[in-house]
Amino acid sequence: MEAENRPLRADARRNRDRLLQVARQAFAREGLSVPLDEIARRAGVGPGTLYRHFPTKEALFEAVVHERLRMLVDRARSLNSSDDPGAALFTVIGSVVADAAEKADIVDALAGAGVEVRTAVASTAADLRREIGRLLARAQDGGAVRDDIGTADLMAVMSGVLLALRHPGNDGADPQRTLAILFDGLRAAPRVDPEGGPC
Numbered sequence: 001m002e003a004e005n006r007p008l009r010a011d012a013r014r015n016r017d018r019l020l021q022v023a024r025q026a027f028a029r030e031g032l033s034v035p036l037d038e039i040a041r042r043a044g045v046g047p048g049t050l051y052r053h054f055p056t057k058e059a060l061f062e063a064v065v066h067e068r069l070r071m072l073v074d075r076a077r078s079l080n081s082s083d084d085p086g087a088a089l090f091t092v093i094g095s096v097v098a099d100a101a102e103k104a105d106i107v108d109a110l111a112g113a114g115v116e117v118r119t120a121v122a123s124t125a126a127d128l129r130r131e132i133g134r135l136l137a138r139a140q141d142g143g144a145v146r147d148d149i150g151t152a153d154l155m156a157v158m159s160g161v162l163l164a165l166r167h168p169g170n171d172g173a174d175p176q177r178t179l180a181i182l183f184d185g186l187r188a189a190p191r192v193d194p195e196g197g198p199c
Contacts, residue, residue, distance in 0.1 A: 016053045018043045024064050032061060062121045069124040072096060076131035086144025089135040090183050093158060096128075097179055100162045129155060146188045157182065 022043040026034040036057055040050040054060035075095055082088035133151035140147045161182055164170055 012053075015043075015045050015049050019045065019050055019053060019060070020063060020067070023060050024068075027061065027064055032057070036060065066121045066124055068099070069121065069128055072099070073124060073127045073131055076128065076135060080131065080134055080138070084144075085135065085138035085142045086187075089132075089139040089145060090186075092132060092135055093154075093182070094179055096158065097161060097165070097175060100165075140188075143188055145186050149186070154186075157185075 019039065023039050026039055026042065036050055036054075037047050039060070040047045043050070050060075054063065072092070072095060076092045079088035079091060129151065132154065136145065136149075136151055136154055139145040161178055165173055165175055165178065
């Protein structure tokens with residue numbers, strides 16, 4: 001246990017960082033199909049070096065996804081006290097979709113693509129869900145977003161958008177236009193005063 005907590009030597013740290021960088025690019029382009037030996041080759045290290053840091057593909061995938069999810073959580077938290085809660089929610093949804101539209105690993109993680117996800121990544125994914133839920137509640141309280149949906153509904157719709165954008169039959173779909181349609185569906189209907197005009 002002591003050995004696991006010891007800081008890595010400088011060269012080992014460089015190798016680990018290089019492996020994560022190459023894996024991030026490979027998973028982004030190819031999803032989970034890229035072999036570990038190919039990642040080691042692209043990183044310029046031997047397979048043994050890769051397996052010392054990441055004994056399985058799942059371990060490497062988790063490290064990459066954990067880092068990316070953590071960045072999305074931080075982004076959501078930074079917007080939680082925004083003066084415009086509707087815009088804050090849409091910004092975070094946009095960040096998740098824009099990131100995932102080009103990077104297959106986040107979609108695989110959010111969709112649960114048959115990978116045994118350990119506690120760290122599952123916990124960070126739960127953090128992201130919780131932060132999106134907070135942003136949703138604030139946007140609903142501010143009247144920017146319809147009040148008849150919950151966090152589970154929003155996450156289901158987001159997952160559907162992400163999977164649809166990845167589908168080979170939807171190559172021509174524009175992620176920004178798809179987001180605009182999603183946002184239109186989330187917005188609260190304008191309030192109408194008794195005279196029949198908008199409030």
